[in-house]
Amino acid sequence: MPGDVPVERSRQVTPADDPTPSAWLWDLYFTVIAAAVAAAILLVAGAEPRNRAIALVALGAMVLVHLLIGRPLIVRDAEDLVSLSVVLLQIALFSVAIYHVPLSTWLMFAVIPMIFQTVPVRQAIPLVVGTNLVPVAVEYHVDPAGIGIDLVIAAISTGAGICMGLWIMRALEQSRERLRLIAELEASRAELGRLSHEAGVAAERARLAGEIHDTLAQGFTSIITLIQAADPALRDERLELAVRTARENLAESRALVAALSPTALASGTLPDAVRRQTLRFTEETGVPAPFRLTGDARDLPTRVEVVLLRAAQEALTNVRRHAGAREAAVVLAYAPDAVRLVVRDDGRGFDPAAADGYGLAGMRSRAAQVGGRLAVRSDPASGTTIELEIPA
Known part of the structure; x- marks a missing residue:
């Protein structure tokens, strides 16, 4: 049938189409930070082997907890009690590493983004503040006289960490919004294509019905009228055959008009x-x-x-x-x-x-x-x- 053209189908937008960096990039970042801090723990002078071993075990446990538990929660965007528990566990392991080797503080570059990605902002901000106070508490336990500079560093780290976390959350939210808009656009495009296709088919069917009605049907009617005007009784068999054929074709044309009409x-x-x-x-x-x-x-x-x-x-x-x-x-x-x-x-x-x-x-x-x-x-x-x- 004229007008029956294929409609372009919309590609279904899936989470894999999200324009944000893939989860494996964040895993790589977390692992690289952990590996760098582990190397520093191994190379730092003055740390006892036992303390190094405990810090390295805590660091390895953090990586395993993230890859096995934390990462699936981040991908699912769970933000539930389990997510909060995982973050508290990570902060505890982080505290253990810092207590035994203070150099582990550099792992803060991975811990703060992990907190913001795992729990809601209202929970992330106080957790970031608490995480930045861990090195201060450790320093106060080791050397109370040097706590002043540690408080200043903690304040700067807390402010920078919160700003970075909020920026990350804003970027993720914009990415989700873009994904939602893309999905809506694809759906609207598919609907528009369907409606345009249906309208085109209906218009073509209506045009053909009108053409048949205005040309063939009226032409057959005129033929019948003219023949009957010339020989009303249809005594000539050939004229009678012509009228019968014209009437049959008129019926066919009307059937076509009916079939093409809505x-x-x-x-x-x-x-x-x-x-x-x-x-x-x-x-x-x-x-x-x-x-x-x-x-x-x-x-x-x-x-x-x-x-x-x-x-x-x-x-x-x-x-x-x-x-x-x-x-x-x-x-x-x-x-x-x-x-x-x-x-x-x-x-x-x-x-x-x-x-x-x-x-x-x-x-x-x-x-x-x-x-x-x-x-x-x-x-x-x-x-x-x-x-x-x-x-x-």
Whole structure:
């Protein structure tokens, strides 16, 4: 069928598409910091072998806890009691390492980001403050006289650590927001492609139905009329055969028109189809939408009826999706030289000049194909009125 073109499918956005650095980069950073501090512990002068061994064991335990427990929690963004427990365990192991080898303080470069990634900010900030006080407490235990400079260093480290942690959290939040927007964009793109495809197919079917109705069907009708005018009794067998063939082909062309027309029109008149659309709208949304018919209903060209029906469907869809209306109304008015469709609602309104996502361009395009005119009036105070008038 013409117009049946493939619709581009949207690629599903997954967590693997997150533009932030992969988890393994953070694992590498943590491991490199731990390895550097371990090397420093091995090389530092003055530390007893026993203290070095305990600090190295504590450091290795921190790496294992992170890789086996902490990392999955960070990936899942758990931020629960288990996450808090893991952070407290890491701080305890960090304290053990510092107590036995004060040089382990440099591991703070890995511990502070780990805290912010594992627990909520309201818990991370006091934990960072407490973590920075651990070296001060150790120094006070070893040499109380030098605690002043340690407090200054702890204050600077705490401020810098909190700022770095908040920056990390802000960057992660922006990345999550970008991922959410990408997912919404992909979904909107897929929906737009589907609607465009359906609209294109419907428009092509309506065009073909109109062409068949206006050319072949009318041509066969004219042939029958002319032959019967020349020989009303059809005494000539050849003329009688020609009339019978023309009538059969006229029936076929009408069947094609019916098959190409929307199913809502195939089972009744245009007013019946529009009335059914309003009833369905009310059933699905609970919003009252009375339908009113004025003038004398009459048969219209198929393509005109298709445009009017599609406009009613699109307008009611907009009310359902965007208006937030308490009431709507649909009017189908037949005049001697035109037919007019009006759809009103008392919703929030919108700016027609900036409304690209409301299907107005498609309605205007279809209206122009049959010589019609679409008018849109909308504001927050009075809602929206869509009026389509087609000469017929």
